[in-house]
Amino acid sequence: MEGLTDSGRQRLTTSIVAGTIVVLSVALRFWCKLKLKGGVHAEDWWILAAVPIYLGAVADDIWGLLNGISGENLDDIIVALLQNPPPELVLAFETYLKSLYIGYVLYIFLVTTIRFSILLLYRRIFSTPRFRLQTLIMMGVSLAWFITSIVFAFTYCIPLEKFWRPLAPGRCLNFNLFYFVIGILETAIDLIILVLPVRATFAVQLPLRTKFFVSGIFLLGIFVIATDVLRIYKIYRPGQIYIEFTESIFWTHIHSLVAVLCANLPIYKPLRAKVVNFFSSIQKSFGSSLRSLRGDTRQRIGDSADGPEASFDLKTMPSDSPMGTHKRPEGSLEESRYPILDNRGGTYTSMADRSDASMDTLIIPSRGIVRTTKVDVF
Template sequence: MTMPNLRWDALTPTIITTALATAVVILRLVVRCKFVKAIGFDDFVIVVSLFLSWIVLGLTVAMVVTGFGSYAWSNPLDIRHTTAKLFLSWNVLYVVLIHVTKASILTQYLRIFPTRTMRRLTWLLFATLLPSLFWGVFASIFICNPVKKVWRPMTPGHCLGTRTYWLSVTSVNIVLDFAVLALPIPVISRLKLPRRQKIALVGVFLLGFFTCAVSIVRLVVVHNAYARHNYTASSAEAVTWSMVEANVGIICASLLALKPLITFFFPQATKERQPPRWSLTLDTISTMAPSEPDVEKGPVREQPSARPMVSDERLEKIAEELEDSDELTLVGTRQSYMGSDARRVRTKSWSEQTILDMEGVISRPESAATSPLTAHMVEEEVEA
């Protein structure tokens, strides 16, 4: 008695998810070449991961052709041997595939997040991947001693329990998935992004946690099938959920790189309708009469009324008190938002007015007025 449904249940999701992962990676490469015009090391790593996914798909097809998903006693002995060898190879490449995908995500973190703490934690997770990869490959190859006992069960020797193997490999994989996805959350939570962009970013990471959910579902399904002593079903379901997990991981690793493509086709998707709360204005501070503004781009809006001027002596004194400061504190009055492409208006004096947004550049002239000098300190001096 054969079980063709089990065979196709193992193959169909593998084909569908591999095709989706391929499409997403191709879009990622198009974005990197056409829009960003730069290929990063993380792009090469994700291509390697996709290549491994196609190899694993080929092994899955070969296993189905040789009877995988059928009851073992319904197949000739030589077919059973071939299927067992293919399944052993499938296990090894699957372990390599999921670890390469995690390495691609971590490599992307190194490119996106330049802070020292973030880079150290990323390298720490890289170091954690190595023993996990070693254990997964080692346990897959030497699950039986001697190895040929995998396809020749009557050979003298002993084997590690299949359930023990899946529990150990899957548990470590779930922990690493959560660690990799949770690593940038503290950094992202402190970013002052427009609401739509923050929602999109959170959505990407929630989809990433879907990979963890798939791993947990796979663990439960395989455990239950094994507990019913239905080893054929447990193997087929393990392959099904494993490939869904691996390909969803490839998709999630590529989503962050697709933002330029989304912005190109849906420019309104990343724009805010309401003025963002993080738009600030540094008021002009000058000891001489304001000159005509030099507008870099866009029309000039009406400027706020001039503040009382502060003496040069007092400005120099405040600058000397703050000369050891490494940060520029941005404190000032809020002003009407000038759109997603905020204009910068420079005066010809030694001070300047800068409208800040998250994608802009903060200028820091060497002048005492715009170095570590803060707007609120000047206001206090004016009031005094």
């Protein structure tokens, strides 16, 4: 990347990152389908076909940047060629322009596969005759857009090589104007496709919350429209013959990436459920641990504050101690005696019947009177 300009490095980074995200998003889609036994359908194969096309566009962009030139527009290239540059630079110019041409053709195929994937998904979800007819019409419109764009791509310059050899004899159309018109039509088609299922969703007998949720998923495709509008705004140059090629490649990557993600997004519902369940289980586990910790803390505080061992030096008395006797009730588990010194120097004897786990019996011989009371045991 040493010989690249800042715009060239930006394009290279964008191509690699976008290509990686596209591959991962489609792989995740198929994982959801196969792992959760959702079945693989026609729309999945169409979006899978978009992966090699996108990777081809990424490879083409890298090839044009590393073996051609970085980030120049066609007007600047023509000016440089008129100055009789060395043959190496001429070859670099041609390589760069070839990569732009190949990238444009691949983009036409990529957008078409994404549209067909989305429309086929619509047809599988909504089976009403009217909606299926609408999707079929949009598939026809998308196909017409594809054919028109391909014909233009191969007839833009006559001969075709004049695109990457601008000083060669021949003629070329106004690429800037045609690209603008094609971009407007593309945006209109995408908008219709993305809004198409909203009406059908509200016509189905579903809870209102579910309708808004499903419509929201489809309307997230509005980001596709936004990136397309930004792309047209950035690359169109009024009154010029050629578009802003550097901005065109960058925004085309962004637009294509968002389109692939939006096509995959409705398929991620099972994955979202798993993620929600995962975080819910973590939250429950954390809450259970916190409650257990609080319970242990309260128990330790109770032992230290109210337990008889905390306030007195307790020693087990022999069973034949003359301080008193205690007849153990039937069914009790064990009998214990603890001498307790009172503040006046007298000796109190605690007789603990452990059959009562919550209370101790204190037999207190003091001044010839035997008194019995109860205290809590933790």
